[in-house]
Amino acid sequence: MSDLLLHVRDHLILSGAALACALVLGIPLGSAIARTAALRDVSLAGVNVARVIPSLAVLALAQPFLGIGFRPSLVALVFLAIPPIVINTDVALRNVSAALIDAAHGLGMTERQVRARVAWPLALPVVFGGVRTAAVEVIASATLAAFIGGGGLGEYILNGLAGGDYGQLFEGAIAVAVLALVVQGLLTVVERRIAVRTGARSG
Amino acid sequence: MSEHRDGPRRGASIDARDVAVRYAESDRNAVDDMSLGVEAGEFIVLLGPSGCGKSTFLRTINRLVIPAAGTIAVDGRNVGDVTPEELRRGIGYVIQAVGLFPHLTVAQNIAVVPRLLHWDRARIAARVDELLGLTQLEPERYRGRYPRELSGGEAQRVGVARALAAEPRVLLMDEPFGAVDAIVRLALQDETLRIHRALGTTIIFVTHDVDEALRLADRIVVMREGKIEQTGAPLRILAHPATPYVEKLLDAKDAVRRLQLLRARDAIQTRVERSTTLEATENTMSAPIDADASLRDALSLLLQGASAVAVSEDGRTLGTLTFEDVRTAIAAQAQ
Numbered sequence A: 001m002s003d004l005l006l007h008v009r010d011h012l013i014l015s016g017a018a019l020a021c022a023l024v025l026g027i028p029l030g031s032a033i034a035r036t037a038a039l040r041d042v043s044l045a046g047v048n049v050a051r052v053i054p055s056l057a058v059l060a061l062a063q064p065f066l067g068i069g070f071r072p073s074l075v076a077l078v079f080l081a082i083p084p085i086v087i088n089t090d091v092a093l094r095n096v097s098a099a100l101i102d103a104a105h106g107l108g109m110t111e112r113q114v115r116a117r118v119a120w121p122l123a124l125p126v127v128f129g130g131v132r133t134a135a136v137e138v139i140a141s142a143t144l145a146a147f148i149g150g151g152g153l154g155e156y157i158l159n160g161l162a163g164g165d166y167g168q169l170f171e172g173a174i175a176v177a178v179l180a181l182v183v184q185g186l187l188t189v190v191e192r193r194i195a196v197r198t199g200a201r202s203g
Numbered sequence B: 001m002s003e004h005r006d007g008p009r010r011g012a013s014i015d016a017r018d019v020a021v022r023y024a025e026s027d028r029n030a031v032d033d034m035s036l037g038v039e040a041g042e043f044i045v046l047l048g049p050s051g052c053g054k055s056t057f058l059r060t061i062n063r064l065v066i067p068a069a070g071t072i073a074v075d076g077r078n079v080g081d082v083t084p085e086e087l088r089r090g091i092g093y094v095i096q097a098v099g100l101f102p103h104l105t106v107a108q109n110i111a112v113v114p115r116l117l118h119w120d121r122a123r124i125a126a127r128v129d130e131l132l133g134l135t136q137l138e139p140e141r142y143r144g145r146y147p148r149e150l151s152g153g154e155a156q157r158v159g160v161a162r163a164l165a166a167e168p169r170v171l172l173m174d175e176p177f178g179a180v181d182a183i184v185r186l187a188l189q190d191e192t193l194r195i196h197r198a199l200g201t202t203i204i205f206v207t208h209d210v211d212e213a214l215r216l217a218d219r220i221v222v223m224r225e226g227k228i229e230q231t232g233a234p235l236r237i238l239a240h241p242a243t244p245y246v247e248k249l250l251d252a253k254d255a256v257r258r259l260q261l262l263r264a265r266d267a268i269q270t271r272v273e274r275s276t277t278l279e280a281t282e283n284t285m286s287a288p289i290d291a292d293a294s295l296r297d298a299l300s301l302l303l304q305g306a307s308a309v310a311v312s313e314d315g316r317t318l319g320t321l322t323f324e325d326v327r328t329a330i331a332a333q334a335q
């Protein structure tokens, strides 16, 4: 495998792991706050604060606590990916029509069945929109992981900058951009499919 | 609810006693000490202005609303004695918003309750087609469609089919035809009556449309601020409104409204004997109307210039009606 591909692979592993962790944490959190108004205000305030802190600052803040390498990079990226997932999950679940939920109860579905058969399938397109946003943000920000030894395509940029090797710098930058665009494109296609299937969009 | 797979399934009786509902953050009861006995197979219409508690009372029957006081029994069994889910799977529920699931096809929407009850696939498929037929939707054309591909009237039909899927013995309908135009509404009302006759399901139907109530009900329950103001057969309530409120709500003085409910057959029966000289002559006699046509139709013909209307049944003439006969019929019914 070429050196570039190895870096692409590392970049994707780091991003994928961060996204997976963010899903595991963000989706239950989003669905919990969709159900509890009291929890929502506090959590959304926290999430919004997290959102405005620049990625670089998050990485810099993580370093004193977690040192350098893969792990602190992962934590910082999870931190970045959670807000869009939480916000979209909350909005998506709360926007499922009350009449449909009422109809589902009226037909004799249990709470679980209402969630599994009605609320989640209908919320899915919007939840997935949040996942797509998070994925693109993570791929772009994972570049910065190189600053704290997290590896990935950021190393190309860092080395290029350090050694004045603009060829290498551009190679890294373009690779990240292409990666982000490809992921964005793929996830958009999936999102459209889901939307059509769930009737959120006609056609 | 008990299942009697053998023998025809008929409607269940409902017995509500002293039911009261108070919503949190409200200082008055939405339903206030309401008692209502419904016979098996009866078609009850709850009629009253917006906010009088019709929907709330309806939803206590399938326990979407839990009353603060009182008891409700379906077929003699307290609705609180089974789990809400089990109860609701045995009670059809149709709402104005239709509530078809947009991510499911027509067939899948209709199959929701049978699936919850774990019917096998073949039985579900057969039932879906049967119900599409019953609600006048061609199975081949509609089965695979999504709700967004249906007109308002078609969607409402699917809503009715879905509610009937597991052969419920009680059907609750909350302003089901509120969102469709007048012509479609009439057609849906006719179909509801046909289905009611065919299945014998007990129906409780909520509306604030007086004409709809008069057309559909075996018995109308007039509600006011969470209480029952009057119950009775449509004609009886029109003829004898118990309070000024009922009279005003039903516009009971409107004689044409009453004529709508009287059939030509009834007028033939109340017709006074008259001398042959008063009998209409052939040339001013209208074309015959059916014995089951309303007196409103008869009046309409008389106003168009006929001096008498012939009433026939299966090609046989039962008699003739004059303007005087129509008037007598209203007076007789109002006694």
Ligand SMILES: Nc1ncnc2c1ncn2[C@@H]1O[C@H](COP(=O)(O)OP(=O)(O)OP(=O)(O)O)[C@@H](O)[C@H]1O
Pocket (backbone or CB within 6 Å): B023, B024, B026, B030, B048, B049, B050, B051, B052, B053, B054, B055, B056, B057, B208
């Ligand atoms: N979920 C609720 N929470 C609080 N109050 C409610 C709720 N649902 C209904 N109410 C109130 O209870 C009363 C009865 O409402 P209900 O919906 O039963 O009336 P309705 O006769 O069905 O009216 P409409 O014809 O407008 O549907 C109203 O005053 C309404 O504001």
Ligand SMILES: [Mg+2]
Pocket (backbone or CB within 6 Å): B054, B055, B056, B174
């Ligand atoms: Mg209502």
